[in-house]
Amino acid sequence: MKRILLLALPIALMTACNNAPSAAEGDAAPAKAPAAAAAAPIDGKLLGANHWVLDSATDSSGKRIDALFVRADKPVTLDFADGRLSVDNACNHMGGGYTLAGNEMTVSRMASTMMACTDQALMALDQAVGSRLEGTLKIDQLDASTLKLTSATGDVLTFRGEPTAETRYGGPGETVFLEVDSRTKPCSHPLIRNMQCLQVREVHYDDKGLEQGKRGEFYNFYDSIEGYAHEDGVRNVLRVKRYEVKNPPADASSRAYVLDMVVGSEVVKK
Incomplete structure (x- = not known):
C-alpha cells in the first residue's frame, strides 16, 4: 500500500504543474471595449x-x-x-x-x-x-x-x-434682369378672362454692374415671377432666375421665373 502511494505522488505533482496558469496568462490585459462608431458625415x-x-x-x-x-x-x-x-x-x-x-x-x-x-x-x-x-x-x-x-x-x-428652384427645375437657371413698369395692362389670354399683365423689359449689365445698351419697349409678360408681389404705382428692377420647364402642360409656359432680389424701386406718380 505504501508503495502505491509513493508512485501516485509524482503523477499528482505533474498534473498540478500542467494545470497551473502560466505567467503570460495571468498577466494578460483585459480585452478593450470596441471603439464607438464615428458619426456619419453630413451630406x-x-x-x-x-x-x-x-x-x-x-x-x-x-x-x-x-x-x-x-x-x-x-x-x-x-x-x-x-x-x-x-x-x-x-x-x-x-x-x-x-x-x-x-x-x-x-x-x-x-x-x-x-x-x-x-x-x-x-x-x-x-x-x-x-x-x-x-x-x-x-x-x-x-x-x-x-x-x-x-x-x-x-x-x-x-x-x-x-x-429650392434649382432642385425643382433640375439646374442652376439663368440670371436675367427685368424692369417691371408701375402699372399692369389688360392682355388677351385664351383661358383667363380680363387678364392683367405685368409690363416688363430686359435690362443688361456687364460684369462690373454697368448697364449696357438701350432699354427696349415694355411688353406683356404672361408668366408669373415666383416671390414677387407687384405694387401698383411702383416701378422695380428685378434680378430673377429663369428656368426651362421640362415637359410643361399644354396650357403652361415652358419657362419659370423666380425672384432673386429687387435691385431698385421707384414710385411713379399717375
Missing part, C-alpha cells in the same frame, strides 16, 4: 437642396423660444450654398461661412445688412437668430424634409425643407 448637397424654414425652437428646458417667431407670416429661413449660410426673414439679411465635420456644423461670425426696423421685436430677432447659429451646432437630423440643430447651450431648432 452637404442635401443641405443645399432645400430652403430650411423654422418650424419649432425650444431652449434646454423645453420652453418655446418666442423671440424667434415674431414674423408668423414669414418664418426665419436658412439657405446653404458654396460654403455660406444665409438667413432670411429677420430684420436684416444675414450670412456667414460654415464648415462640416462629422455630425457638427461650425458657423463663423455672421455679417448683416444695416437696415433699421421700427418694430423692436423684429430688431431683436437678428440677435436672437445670430446668437443661436454662430459657433458649433450639432446636426441631430438631416433628411429631405427635416433639419434639426442643437446649439452648445441646448437650444433645439427644427426646420422643414422646401425644395
Whole structure:
C-alpha cells in the first residue's frame, strides 16, 4: 500500500504543474471595449437642396423660444450654398461661412445688412437668430424634409425643407434682369378672362454692374415671377432666375421665373 502511494505522488505533482496558469496568462490585459462608431458625415448637397424654414425652437428646458417667431407670416429661413449660410426673414439679411465635420456644423461670425426696423421685436430677432447659429451646432437630423440643430447651450431648432428652384427645375437657371413698369395692362389670354399683365423689359449689365445698351419697349409678360408681389404705382428692377420647364402642360409656359432680389424701386406718380 505504501508503495502505491509513493508512485501516485509524482503523477499528482505533474498534473498540478500542467494545470497551473502560466505567467503570460495571468498577466494578460483585459480585452478593450470596441471603439464607438464615428458619426456619419453630413451630406452637404442635401443641405443645399432645400430652403430650411423654422418650424419649432425650444431652449434646454423645453420652453418655446418666442423671440424667434415674431414674423408668423414669414418664418426665419436658412439657405446653404458654396460654403455660406444665409438667413432670411429677420430684420436684416444675414450670412456667414460654415464648415462640416462629422455630425457638427461650425458657423463663423455672421455679417448683416444695416437696415433699421421700427418694430423692436423684429430688431431683436437678428440677435436672437445670430446668437443661436454662430459657433458649433450639432446636426441631430438631416433628411429631405427635416433639419434639426442643437446649439452648445441646448437650444433645439427644427426646420422643414422646401425644395429650392434649382432642385425643382433640375439646374442652376439663368440670371436675367427685368424692369417691371408701375402699372399692369389688360392682355388677351385664351383661358383667363380680363387678364392683367405685368409690363416688363430686359435690362443688361456687364460684369462690373454697368448697364449696357438701350432699354427696349415694355411688353406683356404672361408668366408669373415666383416671390414677387407687384405694387401698383411702383416701378422695380428685378434680378430673377429663369428656368426651362421640362415637359410643361399644354396650357403652361415652358419657362419659370423666380425672384432673386429687387435691385431698385421707384414710385411713379399717375
